[in-house]
Amino acid sequence: MPKNNVSQKSSKKSSPSGVSNFIRSCIFFLLVVLFASYIFNFYHTASHALETVPLSSVISRANDPNGNISKITVSGNELKITLKDKDYPTEKSLKDPSGTLYEQGLVDHCSDITNSEALASCKSSYPTIEYVESADVWGIIFDVALIVVPILAIVLFFSYMMRQAQTMNNQNIGFGKSKARLYGPDKKRITFKDVAGNESAKQDLQEIVDFLKHPKKYETLGAKIPRGVLLAGDPGTGKTLMARAVAGEANVPFFSISGSEFAEMFVGVGASRVRDLFQKAKKNAPSIIFIDEIDAVAHKRDARGGAGREDEQTLNQILVEMDGFDNESGVIVIAATNRVDMLDKALLRPGRFDRHVNVTLPERKDRLEILKVHFKNKPTAKDVDLDSLAAKTAGSAGADLANIANEAAIAAARKGVKEISNKEVTEAFERIAIGPERKSKVMNDHERKITAYHEAGHAIVGHVLPDSDPVHKVTIIPRGRTGGVTWFLPPEDRSYKNIYELKDILARAMGGRIAEKVIFGAEAITTGASSDLKHVSEISKEMILEEGMGTKTRNLVFPDNATGYYSITTEKPYSEKTAELIDEEVKNLAEEAAKRAEIILKSNKKVLDALANALLEKETLEEKDLEPILKSATLPDSAKNY
Ligand code: ADP
Ligand code: ZN
Secondary structure, three states: OOEOOOOOOOOOOOHHHHHHHHHHHHHHHHHHHHHHHHHHHHHHHHHHOOOEOOHHHHHHHHHOOOOOEEEEEEEOOEEEEEEOOOOOOEEEEOOOOOOOOOOOOOOOOOOOOOOHHHHHHHHHHOOEEEEEOOOOHHHHHHHHHHHHHHHHHHHHHHHHHHHHHHHHHHOOOOOOOOOOEEEOOOOOOOOHHHOOOOHHHHHHHHHHHHHHHOHHHHHHOOOOOOOEEEEEOOOOOOHHHHHHHHHHHHOOOEEEEEHHHHHOOOOOHHHHHHHHHHHHHHHOOOEEEEEEOHHHOOEOOOOOOOOOHHHHHHHHHHHHHHHOOOOOOOEEEEEEEOOHHHEOHHHHOOOOOOEEEEOOOOOHHHHHHHHHHHHOOOOEOOOOOHHHHHHHOOOOOHHHHHHHHHHHHHHHHHHOOOOEOHHHHHHHHHHHHOOOOOHHHOOOHHHHHHHHHHHHHHHHHHHHOOOOOOEEEEEOOOEOOEOOEEEEOOOOOOOOOOHHHHHHHHHHHHHHHHHHHHHHOHHHOOHHHHHHHHHHHHHHHHHHHOOOOOOOOOOOOOOOHHHOOOOOOOOOOOOHHHHHHHHHHHHHHHHHHHHHHHHHHHHOHHHHHHHHHHHHHHOEEEHHHHHHHHOOOOOOHHHOOO
């Protein structure tokens, strides 16, 4: 299984947390501003160390030659007084200065003196009065800002909150009210026709449509109508679309909410929203409630320790509501998740989400159908080859394909052309499929070819070896971290494996890398086989150390630390020479497996080519497709006696 670092697209519906981030940063900003202004204000005041004196005392001191004032600066309704002996500014606020200081009682003692010497001495006795327009422009700006900025921040914050509340109200929401969006029958109706591919999922859901349309039919026969359906599948595979199509087909209202929205909520709000949502749905029954990303509230209770109490309340409320359904309630809950493994088991119990529908990544023919759906209403030039686009997009979800179609249309519109041509489609494909975020979602042609030969190698070696299990399915669609998969089905459960079976398993595990070597040469070794090689090394070590299956060490076992037979401090219970022998035996098994695989693949090169080509074309081959190709593969004598 070649590794291909397939990155899982993170959930695309993360906008609710964006909103809460915005609120959080607003609050943070507000706190910073308030704190900063407090600090500033504190220093501003402290640095001046002002002494306030009454105006009358300023005037009487200014009229006194020994009053010790050298200068009075008047600025607005503030006086700055400089004393003679020290530079010690003193301020006094004039509450209502009704004119100049002279009008307030200050006397100009030096006005009548003509003698210049006497005038100078007079002036040195009495303060000079200076009027300035505005003493400290920055100070005033600062003072104003000190008041205005926090107010502005508060106003902005509240207007944001109001806007939020308003949009919520438009969707019939308040705190504690369900945030569910309603797509009534009047809204653009989506049916199964809008969902391409996914035939088996559609078939499963057709039954639900029937329940909704003809509940009486089931009631009279005493059949229990299902309450919950769980749609499981990768992000963007069309789970939401499928749920809406069920509502559209049955022509019933569709209430939708996302599990991650609950995570947003204040304590206790999640549960009350659930109550409200179910109430609304029941009022409008028959109807569908769609809970997207249910894993956000329904993760295993032990998985996060005690952290998720609010989630737990929300989840409990969902369960309580579902348990309270009676057969006539006519509400079916459809939940979607891409992490079934994470879900709380309580959710999957009978009477809850007991129907599971898998929504898989589309195979090539389904990708073509999805592309057709999304290019249907777009004027497309003749040179656009959707079939080859479908071939190139292995591993892409429906959402990716819809995205390619949309991006191509946008690019064409930007260029001002009337039709989407192959150029725009290719650009869009490259942007979306091999763009920076999802680079490894799609393999390039050469990687696909390597993967096809690699998997074909596993399949052929496994098929011809007599003691290997039958090949069940081969695919080159990347899954998780692997580039492709070859499945072998054990025909029945067995507790023991014999040495021949183990050797066959080693050889077929080697088949992947050896096929690459046979086709592309020994120097073209790729990183795609590391998990195969790990497998080989584990099995061969086990055979020698634990099962006594070595040639020279037959029936001898060599327990090691890992198996816990002797403590880490004691020496190995065998000699250095035996240790070397063990290494040699393990190495022999792996080399033998590689040699066998090589003999088999070289003598079946035609089958190898045929199988690889079939995989390149169809990507996934089931038993019935494999049979006609594999049946001409043979086991050469030289690979038999091991
Ligand atoms: P999910 O809920 O599984 O994450 P969505 O239903 O939201 O995925 O799919 C996103 C979009 O991708 C859809 O609105 C649709 O345009 C497109 N899409 C996904 N799967 C299909 C499909 N099978 N057929 C047509 N369009 C699809
Ligand atoms: Zn492999």
